[in-house]
Structures are given as structure tokens and as C-alpha cells.
Amino acid sequence: MSFLAPTLLAGAAFIALPIILHLVMRREPKKVEFPALRFVRKRQSTNQTRLRLRHWILLALRCAFILFLVLALARPVLRGSGLLGEGKAGLAAAVVIDNSPRMDYLKKNESRLDAAKETATWLLEKLPADAEVALVEPGRARRAKLGERDAAILRTERLRTTPAAAPLADAVIEAVSLLAERPDHRREVYVFTDLSRVVWNDGALNLMGEALKANEGTKLYLVDVGEKDPVNAGLGELELSADHLATGEIVTLRTDALASENLSGRPRSVEVWLAPAGGKATKRAEEQVELSDVAQPVEVPLSGLTAGVHQGYVRLSGDDPLSADNTRYFTVSVDPPPRLLLVGATVDDTNLMAEALAPSALAQTAAAQFAVEQIAVDGLDRAQLATFDAVMLLDPPALTSAEWRKLSDFVQTGGGLAVMLGRNAVGKLDEFNAPAPQLLLQGELRWVDSKATYLAPTGYGHPVLRQLADIAEATPWPAFPVFKKWAVANFDKAATTVATFADGTPAIVEGLFGSGRVLLVTTPLSDRASGDPWNLLPTNPDPWPFLALVEGMADYLVGADNRPLNYEAGRVVSLPLPRRSDLATYVLDPPTGDPLPQSLSPGQQEIVVTVTDQVGNYRVRSGGERARLDRGFSVNSAPDVGMLARAEFPTIEAALGEDRVELVASRNSLSSTIDLGSVGRELFPWLIAIVAIVLACEQWLADRFYKTD
Structure with a gap:
């Protein structure tokens, strides 16, 4: 307790006045004459006892009148002790308002957020004018700062719900750490929440509990703006x-x-x-x-x-x-299947790969993932490579320099090429190690390694292997032995090993050339089981790893867009640009609002959208009526946005600490918290009322005591 006018407490010395008057103004007892002396003496004793009691009561009332009057004039202020006492330097407060879509819940045409904003504004206006306050918005990119009350009120009024809101626990922890910058202040965090269980879960409570424990002296007030029995x-x-x-x-x-x-x-x-x-x-x-x-x-x-x-x-x-x-x-x-050209020593040599990538049963229904065309190597010089998305050379013999240059031009402009080397390269090292093929192969062929092994990728992060990532441990690679493979050395510095064999030698190597990509496979993926096969990858009775592998290779070579098109709000969205594209600008159409024109940098290969805080469908277009670029994606709120079941406050209190958290269920209780804890409550009205009561009692008793005959 403190006093606004402590010097007036000296007036308590006037208590001596009624004591002096009491001793001076003693009333003489009345003389009563009765015939019976015994009755007179008994009556005299009773009168003396009653007079003595009235004297002391009257003295106490007069002393109390002076004492309470002096206390009232001294203007005492009652302050709550909290965790930090009154605070030597004032008040530092942070307001956290849940701005998730759950706060759009309506009751009597008022949303929870509107109710929270109204109460928060009222709260900020009641705080002392010199208080340092901050509004901490969940999900806001910038860290909040302690400042003036008016700035916090303005930001509160502008607050809106957003599907991209960060967890409320993160904002509470930020508020606690922010107030820790004022160790000499009284520190209070007011959290406006509907107490949804999905927000106040065990993980969030543990994090908030640790933050409060690490910053002793901060009090958390939970202002409940939710419904006890929500309907949804x-x-x-x-x-x-x-x-x-x-x-x-x-x-x-x-x-x-x-x-x-x-x-x-x-x-x-x-x-x-x-x-x-x-x-x-x-x-x-x-x-x-x-x-x-x-x-x-x-x-x-x-x-x-x-x-x-x-x-x-x-x-x-x-x-x-x-x-x-x-x-x-x-x-x-829905995209037309990418076009894939399979080239082998003969057309029959491409049948296994063709059936793996475009099964005949699906090809007849136009539901195949790839549109495959098969040719023999002698038809390569006549093929229109620009009409294809990727080319696969399946155990090719030595090609002419013109054919290698044609393939180089195809890759240079953004095409994909896979070269799978096998028996047809034996005895032709000079042709494959010549300058023209080396532009694409990324390494020199040395010899045929006949030591049996099997495919054993050390990682599954590359797009070629991504389909196998979730079942990597269950993939039975030893059941698909590799009997022969090419030893390759002197790889280009830019080459990347995608997968290795169990003996550590490269199995699949990636190289970049111009705008395209090249995959070099050191064993063929088109051998039949008869004769002297180099491996059993495509001919095992249950060849599902082979199918997943070649499908991943084909997807990667054609530049298939396997990135998701449906996202949760707040996520960064990446959309690939068409290969061989010369686009310079595009337009982003958000769910609401005006289209946003954007520019593209030379060589840019994808569009990145970082602002996805609106729920709905987005569209990306370029090329005018020709629509050379037409992409889209959708954004949704978090799956738990409609889960309104409430957490029990005793559970929250047990996790955060009974002395660190308090539930505020109404504005009246919040007002009491502010008056006692932050501003202090003046006792002047109560003391004046007590003075009036004491004075009335003193007057009534004095009238009866000093009544004249």
C-alpha cells in the first residue's frame, strides 16, 4: 500500500484531542433518593458500570473518526503484490491476440476477434499513460517492440484474422522474452484466446512453461473470449x-x-x-x-x-x-503425356523399357504416363528431336560425331538425355571417349567390371530416386544382381553421383549441359534374362524397384512437374517455368484483389510465390491469349481450424504454474486485475464512507450520553 499524500498522516496526532476531552468532560452521577438504601446502592453500581462502558465506546468512535479521516486525506492506494511487487520503474505489458480463423466464430453477429479487439483496446486505455506496452501478433514477420500505448491501440484496431497465423504459443513466448528486457518493471502478458485445445496442447504448454520459468517475474493473464459449448x-x-x-x-x-x-x-x-x-x-x-x-x-x-x-x-x-x-x-x-524417344541398336531392344514406361494396356486407353516412340539407332539422324521432351539411348553402339552433336544441341536447348551403356560399347572406347560424346557423358569409359554387385543408393533425395524414398529400407536391391558394369573415371567437376553400387562405384551420374540434363547409367536397363545379361534389374519376377527407378528417371529427364499444387496457408509455393521458355513477365491472380504483374529474370527456371495468406485458388498466366504459361495452385487453412473443443484451465495452470497464470473470464474481473495489479486502487471512497459511519455512530451515542434533564 502507498499514499498519494503521506504528509497528511501526521494528522493522526489529533487522536489525543478526544482522549483529553474524555478525561475533562466527565459527567457527574445523578442523585437519586429512595427510601430503601439497599436498592439505591445496587442502582448506583449498575449506573457506574454502564457509564464506564459508554465512555470507552464514545472514546473509540472519536479516535476512529480522526484516524480514518486522516487516512482518507492521505489518499492510500492498494496495489497487488503479483510476482514482482509494485515494480520500481513502472509497468511493461504485452497483449497477445489469437488471430487464427477460429476467431471468426460468430455470436450475436460479433466475432471472437472483434470482442477481443474491443476488450483489448479498453484494457490498453485503462493502463497507466506511462506504461510500456506492445501488441504481439502471431505470425508477424517483424518482432514486436515495447512502445507507447497509442501505437499499440492503433495496431489492435487494425488486426485481422489470417489463415497463415503462427502458433499462439510462439507469440506468447515472444511476449515473455520481450518483457524480459525490462527486469525492473512489473511485467504482465494478456492473452486473448478461445482456449481451444488444439492451441493449448501439451507441446505448446511445455514451451510456454519453460519460457515463464526462465523469465521469473512475468505474470500471464488468459482473457477468455470463447464459448463454453461452441456449435460448429x-x-x-x-x-x-x-x-x-x-x-x-x-x-x-x-x-x-x-x-x-x-x-x-x-x-x-x-x-x-x-x-x-x-x-x-x-x-x-x-x-x-x-x-x-x-x-x-x-x-x-x-x-x-x-x-x-x-x-x-x-x-x-x-x-x-x-x-x-x-x-x-x-x-x-491435367497434362498430355510428355514425349519420350527410346533409341536402341534395334527397335526390339527398346521393348522392355517401352513396356515399363508406357504399358500397352494403358497406351490403348490414352492413360499412359508417357507417349513413347521407339526407333533403331540408324534412324537417329532423321528423328525430329525438338518434338520430344527426352531421349533414352539404350545400350547404344558408337554414334557418329554428327549424331552426338545433334544430341548435344537437343540437351543444350533444354532436353533430357539418358545414356545407358552396355555390351554394345565393348571394344569402342576410343569412339565413346572422343570429344563429341564426352560433352555429354561427363566421364571416360575405362573397362568392363565383371565383379557381381547390386544397386545400393546411399541417399534418396535426388528426384530420380524420390519414389523409392519412403520404402528405401524395404527395397530388395540384392535380389536384382548386376553382373557387369562400366568403370568410368575422370568425371567432370559438375557431375553428380545419383546412385552407387554396393561396391561404391558409380551407377547413375548426372551432368548438366546448357539448359538440359544428362543421366549416365553404367549398366544397361534393357537386357533380357536370356543369353548373358549384364543385370537382372528389368527381368526379376517382381521388378517393381526397376519400374519405380526408370519412371523416376523419365520424370526427371522430361522435367515433369511433380511438385504439389495444394498448400496450407503461409507456405512458399514454387512453380516451374516451361522449358525452352523466353517469357519475361507473368501475372499472378490471387483469390481476391487485383492481378499482380511480375517480371522474370533471364535464365529463371521457376516462379516463387511467398505471400499465400489468402485462402482460395491462385492462377499464374503469361503469354496473353496464347497462354504459353498457365499454372495454378490452391491454399487452404490448417486442417484443425474447426476444432473448437476447449482446454481445461486447471490443466493449463498445472503446466504453467499456479503463481504464473490467471484466468480472466469477464471484463469486471479484468478491471479488478488492472486496478489492483497495474494501476492500484484508491481507498479514498471507502475511507470516507467509514468516516461518515463512525461520525453518525458518535453523534447518536453522544446525544444519548449527554442528554440533559
């Missing part, structure tokens, strides 16, 4: 069977419908809409679902998609207080 129904994460499709393929959309317990049993429909750029959305499918507090899976197939980019959304029908999880957006790209 929505969709979970949207998954696609594939983001990139070949012509004729079917894409399957999968999601979950989930509702709060108070909506269980109600029927809803899940609708799939396609929304062409600049066109009107049309409903393509619909599934009925009965809501439940247990996730109800929904699966909808989409077929008949033509070549191009298709965008749309999946929507849960009906309304509820939170709309952020009722719609999920998606993008699918």
Missing part, C-alpha cells in the same frame, strides 16, 4: 489422389466431415464445384453425410477432366457460426 460443423484436410494427371485419369477427393456434439445426427451434403478462371462455378458431384462428433470420411471421384488446369472447391452445405472450415479449395493439372 466443417471439413477436415482435403486430400487428392494426385495433383498431376494424365489425360483420361480420374482424381479422387477425400476429406472428413466433423461436427460438435450438439449438431450430431443432422444431415448435410458435401458438394464438389469446379470454378474455371473467369467463369461461373458448376457443381460436379454431391455426397450426403450425417454429422457426428466422430470424423465421417467423404470420398468423391472426378472424371472427364480435359487437358489444362482445373480449380474448384469442396463445400459443406448449411450455415454455422464458423465458416472458415466449411470450404476447401483444390487445383488439379
